[in-house]
Amino acid sequence: MKSSILQERKSREKQARIQTILAAALKVFSSQGYHGTSMDAVAEAAELGKATLYYYFKSKDELLLAILENGVHEFFARLEERWKGLTDPIEKLETIPYVGADFFYRHPDYFKLYHYLTAHPVLRKRAFNRLHPLIAEKVQRVQQLFTQAIGEKRIEPLPVEELTEIFGSLVMGMGLFTHPPVTRKSLHRKAQLILHIFLNGIRKQSE
């Protein structure tokens, strides 16, 4: 039917518009911080009227959260892609810093914004509430990878929850100290180094 085609196109355009806004908002949020960014600035960056933003997003907060969701989705999608075909838990763990590095390379803004929110006393909770469903499942799967590796006696029997946190700090830490020029290669080297230290550090010494 015609109307359905039309509807579809409309819907596609709407999605595109939303993506435009998200991209613009990400750019300004990440360069000025959440509070340092006015909706005016977002509107200007998106080349849209300010009121239009409110047509698509209920509030500034909502916009921020949508950005985050967007990013987390992408990150996990890429991770899943890499995990396809892999069964070894340690191999799976190894992919994480590389996916992180690639993601940082592609969206340094996003990475920094995420980091910023993680450290923000107020926004952190709001973001957490929203993203928790998305993240919790992945975190649990990573924990299971550690559990599995421990079960296979390939790494030391350390508390998996804390292992996950420490691993997380390391991955997030990649984006913290950056000395330009940041190349994909330099990021991969960093990922490699992190993995080397971390895995070596937890590896079960064969007696």
Next chain:
Amino acid sequence: MKSSILQERKSREKQARIQTILAAALKVFSSQGYHGTSMDAVAEAAELGKATLYYYFKSKDELLLAILENGVHEFFARLEERWKGLTDPIEKLETIPYVGADFFYRHPDYFKLYHYLTAHPVLRKRAFNRLHPLIAEKVQRVQQLFTQAIGEKRIEPLPVEELTEIFGSLVMGMGLFTHPPVTRKSLHRKAQLILHIFLNGIRKQSE
């Protein structure tokens, strides 16, 4: 002379007042974030008139920076204290997470604030400019510890700059994921775990 005694008391009182303000500001900044905190809120927390804050600190910014400086000073002072009498580079490195843990235990607010700033796209630079002189020297000394340990063939010959960064991420990461109740003991356990992994991970395997 009397006047000198008087002067001294005045000076002490002034210092005390400044510390009162810094403490109050730290509390609110760390719980509401920098932008989420109004000077009104700081004034109320300090139980002083708002204008009084401006008598002691030129701006909100300046106040923030003073807090940071204060904390960094304390942190490094404690570190130096622990380093007294130590000569072994690895032993020195080992103290760092513990001093971090203690510091976090004592001033979780400060720790979080520091982390928050590190991740803030705008404040980060401002803070960095101000704190750089203080921090740079310490960072260099830590790098030298790695260099020395490498020279002594006790750890692998990895790039010290990146080692320092990774070590830093780990220490800072301690304060990132916290599940109450946070006890000194639980923090020390975390420090221990970090050290275990990190040192193990970089230790030169004796062939």
Next chain:
Amino acid sequence: MKSSILQERKSREKQARIQTILAAALKVFSSQGYHGTSMDAVAEAAELGKATLYYYFKSKDELLLAILENGVHEFFARLEERWKGLTDPIEKLETIPYVGADFFYRHPDYFKLYHYLTAHPVLRKRAFNRLHPLIAEKVQRVQQLFTQAIGEKRIEPLPVEELTEIFGSLVMGMGLFTHPPVTRKSLHRKAQLILHIFLNGIRKQSE
């Protein structure tokens, strides 16, 4: 087309709003002085929200400057109107105090504000920078009138730049000492007196 009509009405309404604000601001500025007037007061006088002022004018300063520009425009427009059809330089000069008197009668506030700014050590420069393009051309034309009259041996060969200044002081001075009731008649009498003295004072005595 409808849209163009709509657009036009919008534009007209916007202009009207701007004029409303300018009029309100002029009233309060001229009665309380620039610094003595808060934007709140302007907003109240304009019966608009304070933020609305900022929607139309970037700052208090900008508002002031816009008022000035407005007034200077009007003043010069009236002057040009009077000059239409006149060719005699002295006749042209003669119109100036009368236009000034009328203008003062119509907008005593504006006149005073202008005078106030002229005398303000700081605002003066800002205002000057903004208004210079408007004013410079007219001042030059007045100077040329003097030059021409001198050339025609109708007035003494005095330095035209200073003549212009002195003439200016006299015109501005009209608004300085005012004893109510100020009628158009009384102002015209004053203009007449000024002209009498000034022109008589510079008239070439026929030998």
Next chain:
Amino acid sequence: MKSSILQERKSREKQARIQTILAAALKVFSSQGYHGTSMDAVAEAAELGKATLYYYFKSKDELLLAILENGVHEFFARLEERWKGLTDPIEKLETIPYVGADFFYRHPDYFKLYHYLTAHPVLRKRAFNRLHPLIAEKVQRVQQLFTQAIGEKRIEPLPVEELTEIFGSLVMGMGLFTHPPVTRKSLHRKAQLILHIFLNGIRKQSE
């Protein structure tokens, strides 16, 4: 008696202190305007504690008024000095622009400040109330000079009140447009020009 000598010295010192403050205040007021000048700025310029200003002057307003009084006193003192020995009314009038020029040369700040106040819608009244007793008498005497000259048929029978105002505008106008370098000579030339025009303009043409 000792005490009286001591007292006198004290009094002299106090006067000196007051003059210091007045001079400092004049400088900043005239360069930043009344509202643009904080008491802090005055204190700094006077190299005194802010509270000290309040020891000598009840308020910022009072300080301003004292400056004005000071200046008016000096101006009139100089005028009186020049008038000594003169009896001709026109000769007396002729001294005024020269005294004005000298005064402007010596204290351009003061001159501008006075002008600024004259034009200020609010301060004007306050200043007027305070200075009126000082000024009124002089103004009256100037008016009498005109009256006398008219009586002697040396100038036209124009309304003396307005003549005085116009003459005043001219004298004040001297300080309005100034093109550096301002030399005593250039000011005197201007005074001469003003007098030439004004006196010529009102001179009774002998038939």
Next chain:
DNA sequence: AATGAATGAGGATTCATTCAT
């Protein structure tokens, strides 16, 4: 669907003035 216009609430900062010493 898109937006220009409007604004209430709030925030950083300044400042004249006071007061205890």
Next chain:
DNA sequence: GATGAATGAATCCTCATTCAT
């Protein structure tokens, strides 16, 4: 006499959000 310290009150300006069109 002199002043460091303290502050209430104001002031300029910003901003997220709404609404009529």
